[in-house]
Amino acid sequence: MIGDLVIETKGLRKTFVSKDRGGRKEVEAVKGIDLAVRKGEIFGFLGPNGAGKSTTQKMLSTLLCPTGGEAKVLGYDLAEQQEEIRQNVGCVSQAGGADLGSTGVENLVLQAQLYGLDILTAKKYAVEFVERFQMSSFIERPASSYSGGQKRRLDVALGMIHHPQLLLLDEPTSGLDPQSRAYLWGEIKKLKAEGVTVFLTTQYMDEADKLCDMIAIIDNGRIIVTGTPGELKSNVGGDAIVFSFSSEETARNAKTLLTENVQVERIQTSDNSVYLNIKDGEKMMPELLRSLDARNLEAQSVTLSRPSLDDVFLKYTGRSLREDERK
Amino acid sequence: MKIFHDTKLMFIRNMQHTLRSPIFVFVSMFQPLMYLLLFMPLLNGLGNVPGLPAGKTVDVFIPGLLVLQALFGTAFVGFSLIDDIRTGVIERFLVTPVKRSAILLGRVLRDAVVLLVQCVLITLVALPFGLSVNIGGFLLSLLLYALIGVTMASISYGFALIYKIEDPLAPTLNTITLPVSLLSGIILPLALAPIWLQDLAKINPFSYAVDAARALFAGNFQNIGIVEGFVVIGVLAILVFLWALNSLKKMAS
Numbered sequence: 118m119i120g121d122l123v124i125e126t127k128g129l130r131k132t133f134v135s136k137d138r139g140g141r142k143e144v145e146a147v148k149g150i151d152l153a154v155r156k157g158e159i160f161g162f163l164g165p166n167g168a169g170k171s172t173t174q175k176m177l178s179t180l181l182c183p184t185g186g187e188a189k190v191l192g193y194d195l196a197e198q199q200e201e202i203r204q205n206v207g208c209v210s211q212a213g214g215a216d217l218g219s220t221g222v223e224n225l226v227l228q229a230q231l232y233g234l235d236i237l238t239a240k241k242y243a244v245e246f247v248e249r250f251q252m253s254s255f256i257e258r259p260a261s262s263y264s265g266g267q268k269r270r271l272d273v274a275l276g277m278i279h280h281p282q283l284l285l286l287d288e289p290t291s292g293l294d295p296q297s298r299a300y301l302w303g304e305i306k307k308l309k310a311e312g313v314t315v316f317l318t319t320q321y322m323d324e325a326d327k328l329c330d331m332i333a334i335i336d337n338g339r340i341i342v343t344g345t346p347g348e349l350k351s352n353v354g355g356d357a358i359v360f361s362f363s364s365e366e367t368a369r370n371a372k373t374l375l376t377e378n379v380q381v382e383r384i385q386t387s388d389n390s391v392y393l394n395i396k397d398g399e400k401m402m403p404e405l406l407r408s409l410d411a412r413n414l415e416a417q418s419v420t421l422s423r424p425s426l427d428d429v430f431l432k433y434t435g436r437s438l439r440e441d442e443r444k
Numbered sequence: 445m446k447i448f449h450d451t452k453l454m455f456i457r458n459m460q461h462t463l464r465s466p467i468f469v470f471v472s473m474f475q476p477l478m479y480l481l482l483f484m485p486l487l488n489g490l491g492n493v494p495g496l497p498a499g500k501t502v503d504v505f506i507p508g509l510l511v512l513q514a515l516f517g518t519a520f521v522g523f524s525l526i527d528d529i530r531t532g533v534i535e536r537f538l539v540t541p542v543k544r545s546a547i548l549l550g551r552v553l554r555d556a557v558v559l560l561v562q563c564v565l566i567t568l569v570a571l572p573f574g575l576s577v578n579i580g581g582f583l584l585s586l587l588l589y590a591l592i593g594v595t596m597a598s599i600s601y602g603f604a605l606i607y608k609i610e611d612p613l614a615p616t617l618n619t620i621t622l623p624v625s626l627l628s629g630i631i632l633p634l635a636l637a638p639i640w641l642q643d644l645a646k647i648n649p650f651s652y653a654v655d656a657a658r659a660l661f662a663g664n665f666q667n668i669g670i671v672e673g674f675v676v677i678g679v680l681a682i683l684v685f686l687w688a689l690n691s692l693k694k695m696a697s
Contacts, residue, residue, distance in 0.1 A: 178539045179539060179696070180535060180538055180539055180696050181696065181697070182696075182697045200541055203539055203540060203541045204541045206539075208536075208539045210532050210535050210536065210539075211532075212530075212531060212532025212535065213531075213532055213536075214531065214532035214533050214535055214536030215531070215532075215533075215536075216457070216528075216531070216533050217531055218461050218464065219457070219460065219461070223457075223460065227453060227457055228536075228540070230453050231450070231453065231537065231540040231541070231542045232540060232541060233449075233541065275536065
């Protein structure tokens with residue numbers, strides 16, 4: 118339903134021109150993307166470094182002018198109604214943007230005032246977010262003294278201070294310790310419960326998987342696939358199951374048996390084990406075990422694992438997202 | 445009006461930063477005070493220098509010294525802006541509905557206020573050295589210094605927005621401040637200079653400011669140089685401010 122779309126882009130492009138010694142050099146950061154973000158969902162934009170995630174986020178927040186294509190944010194035209202978009206969208210950049218020389222409270226109050234709120238309302242909202250994000254123990258100190266997790270909480274609070282309907286988060290948990298990450302995830306889920314739409318970029322698969330309702334995977338400036346985490350993973354070709362047996366011979370016999378009797382995507386043996394990929398592994402498991410038992414091929418152990426978003430990325434790009442992460 | 449509202453917010457924010465470490469307001473007065481204590485006696489020793497405007501040395505030297513302070517005291521404000529760019533503060537401001545011009549106006553007005561405090565203090569310090577000054581002229585000269593401060597600060601911010609890193613900023617600013625101060629007859633009168641140097645000084649807008657400031661201190665309100673000084677520096681201030689504003693807008697394009 119078009120009316121429910123909070124972000125809608127068609128062929129959105131961004132080309133940077135850098136003047137080098139060799140003359141003009143064009144870099145296509147975003148090569149025409151179509152996005153449809155529905156109201157109230159957490160939409161994850163997943164991709165490796167340099168894929169074009171931040172550039173897209175900056176275009177949607179009016180910080181960068183698109184080179185081509187069109188976009189509507191909250192129903193406002195990105196090219197024509199930037200003032201309206203700025204007033205109604207909340208935005209947290211990767212750098213965060215808290216003023217380190219000021220205290221957290223000063224940051225929050227000024228930010229609220231920049232959205233046109235009077236000083237009393239601004240202070241009221243600041244207090245609200247100090248409580249909400251449990252920041253009272255440090256909020257009166259200069260932001261330069263905050264830990265990474267504390268600063269990130271302030272950054273996100275700054276983006277939300279005016280109660281926007283849409284929040285754009287650029288790699289919100291990048292560089293955070295596991296505890297702070299879990300805390301932020303909880304806060305982002307609360308936002309969803311309040312009806313706020315969240316568009317977040319991330320290079321972490323577990324973040325996209327656990328937090329997001331919809332995911333678009335971006336690589337090299339193009340969206341390669343969009344879907345719910347479940348849809349994306351079931352596209353990969355089923356779950357991975359490993360049976361271990363007492364001997365190599367048993368394993369080979371089991372492979373022959375299973376290949377004949379069950380529809381598997383892929384099957385192979387290695388030492389005493391059989392590795393197979395199968396659709397709906399959970400549901401198929403009892404049947405597999407029964408047919409093995411019927412021939413007295415007793416498995417010593419069984420593991421079932423779901424495909425991860427990394428398998429999805431691997432399928433579409435031929436590269437592992439983890440490899441990119443390590444670089 | 446939104447522009448006043450936003451400028452006020454930005455001015456307060458920047459002033460808070462200044463007041464958090466007020467000592468630097470005084471540290472950047474060190475240079476003119478050194479000129480006052482260690483250089484002015486040399487001028488006194490020269491006696492009647494041809495071309496030096498009539499009057500006591502201190503009366504001629506101080507208005508120029510304040511121009512020097514306006515140039516060098518505000519020249520390096522761009523460094524604080526680079527800090528704000530690096531920490532993402534400017535980007536955060538740019539995605540709020542705040543007026544772009546207010547982001548810069550709030551800064552240059554803070555710089556102008558700091559400069560005026562310095563100018564008043566330097567003038568007070570100069571009084572025991574025998575400075576006599578026309579009060580009305582002095583008050584009017586503060587507006588002139590503020591305009592010079594706005595000009596230099598805008599140049600500094602403009603380059604900060606273009607470079608976005610510290611390294612090239614200081615050499616660039618020195619390249620501008622040194623020749624314009626040498627060519628404005630602050631340290632020694634330009635009447636001593638050969639013709640080509642005097643001609644060069646005529647295209648230096650700040651030499652008009654020095655002439656205007658000296659006339660104001662002396663209370664020579666009929667002097668056409670006063671109007672010339674205000675017009676030249678006023679126009680220059682507006683032009684460089686717009687240039688810096690354009691650099692800010694380009695950051696988001």
